[in-house]
Amino acid sequence: MKHEAGWARLWAVVRRRRWPVVGTTIVAAAAGLYFVKTLEPQYQARSVVRLDDPRPARDYVPPLTSEPDADRLKSARMGFLSLPLVAQSAEKVHLLPDGDSKERALALSRTSAHLDARQEGTDTFVVTYDDSDPARAKAFLGYLVDAYTTLRSAEFASRAAATTAFLAKEIEELRPRVAQAEAAVAKVRLEHYGSLPDQVEANLRVLDDNELNIHALMTSVDAAQGRRRDILADVQSPLRHQEEAVARDLSVARTRYAADAPEVKNLETELARVRQDRVSEETSTGKRVQSSTELRSVGDQIDRLKGQIGAAQQRSTELRGRIEAAAKNGESLAALVLDRDVLRDRLKSLVTKHEDAALAAGLESGVSGHARITVMEPAWVTPEPVKPSRPLFALGVLALAVGLGLGVGFLLDGLDRRVLAIEDVRSQVGDLPILGVVPRLDRLGRAANGNYTRAATSAAGSGT
């Protein structure tokens, strides 16, 4: 029953339980020191390895996934500690027992626990292995480094070959699709030939030429018609001028005179006679001209020119239709061309990658691991044991012994139900006053009253 607190509690426990505390501490310290003394010395084999290129042949085989270099180095470190490699190397130096798989697993676990690989700088690893046998430690570490370099080289070669095969498969799958896209583009171009966007400019140029041609033909028609008019003009009688002059005089006379005036009547008679004479003359002349060769030739020329103009105008209409259809055709063709170009670019890229991958695979299969990994420091063993650090262990053992002793003291104190201190009494009696605390009496102070005893006894015997 203890009610101290903090350091006072610790001190009180040590004071009250000094012998169990001291005894336990001494026994525990002795046992611990004996254990430290009997610990087997451990030698450390050490090797320094540099990864010249911690990545695969990146120039030839672009990685499919992005992995930071730091993570690559971590995985490289874990490669040194991987159990298959450790088991392979341990087998060579007979660290693993034959037979029982459980014992082999335990031995492998112990071996792995004594192995360490830590990164130094950006591309260098220090690999260490602790063993009680220095020669075995050195041999194990040498095997481990060799196995690691071989495995790593094989891993790169395997990855390059796998990449090559994958790219080849992709190319084979992509080629038919590219051909199909190209056929679709060709078909559309063939169907809409003449009204494709790249032919619009030519169509416009042909249309302009055609319009010029039409214009020239129409000019020729005008000229031919002028010629025919001239020919026909020769057919008109000179009486036409006389007729016109009489007609003017008649008009003037009607303004001056009455309709039935003799001047008007005479002029009307004159005009009718002249007109009759002109018609008669022109009829005879017309019959003669109409049968002339020149007039027929001019007429034929005009008809031919008009036929040419009609054909040219039809051509212009056709060209305008093609120009208008080119936009729509261009749109559908552009989509097909785009698909085809994407597929074609992808195929081209894959072909390039495949060629690179094939080159990388060839390189990796021919490159040994030592060309990629440099063993800067071959396995060597420390001349003195690195473990255990006996002074440090001894200090730890002493600290543990003191802790154990104190623990025993606290345990005994906790189990002790006796009243030991004023606080223990206070916790029980509450507000009841403690009249005093009397220290331990080393000397009981027993009184010496032997004479009285004899006297009292004799008095009792005498009855007084």
Next chain:
Amino acid sequence: MKTTTEGFGIEMTAAGAAALPSTRDTPFMEERRELDAPEVTLPTPQRMAEERYRLVAVRLEAILARRASNHAARPLGKLIIVTSPQRGDGKTTTALHVGTALSRALGRRVAVVDGDLSRPGLAPMLGLGSARGVADVLDGSAGLDEVLLRGEDGGPLLVPAGGPVTDRRSRGLASIVNTLREYNDVVLVDSPALCDAADAALLGRSADGVILVVRAGSTRDDSLAAALDALVDAPLIGCVLNDHDGRPEPRHNGRPTVWEEDE
């Protein structure tokens, strides 16, 4: 040798002086010397322990005086029962030394009675062997004045337990104690441990106070709790922690230790 309270720095209160029969006017030392009782040598504890017992005595007297101020003054001396939860906790030692301190240092007329008839402690402590005492008075083989002993140098009157008796009723012991109270200021009764008999609880009901002695490193907490339960009807006035290792205790919850209170 004349012993007074002077020199100990103890100031008696007016209440205390009124509560206890005054000794300043009556030369009780001479009275005791004139008493026809054998004088015995008292054990002398170590200096430190002796001082502690004196402090207990002073404190006890202050408490008795405070209580007496609240009640009518009694003609009889104060009856104090000294008991403990377990055997061997130091009842007899405490009763004897507190009685000695009351008598020598404070000048009180004190009687110390060994009430533990089955396990007498006073006579062996005084080196008296089989001295006559309470048991002899109870069975009628001796009178009270025949079993009285007188402590040297103004020490208390001592009444050993005496020879074995068959009838250990506390009624007989009570009559002896009452007789002693007529002639003493304080009667300290060393009663049996509470784990052995109910005498302490019975005597305590008619006593002026009960002192519970606890021995460090011996008394168990459950025994102490049982003792407190047994004395629930008794006028318990305080505890004495006995056999302590002597080192000062740390403060706990800001409450001063007994020594700091006293000092």
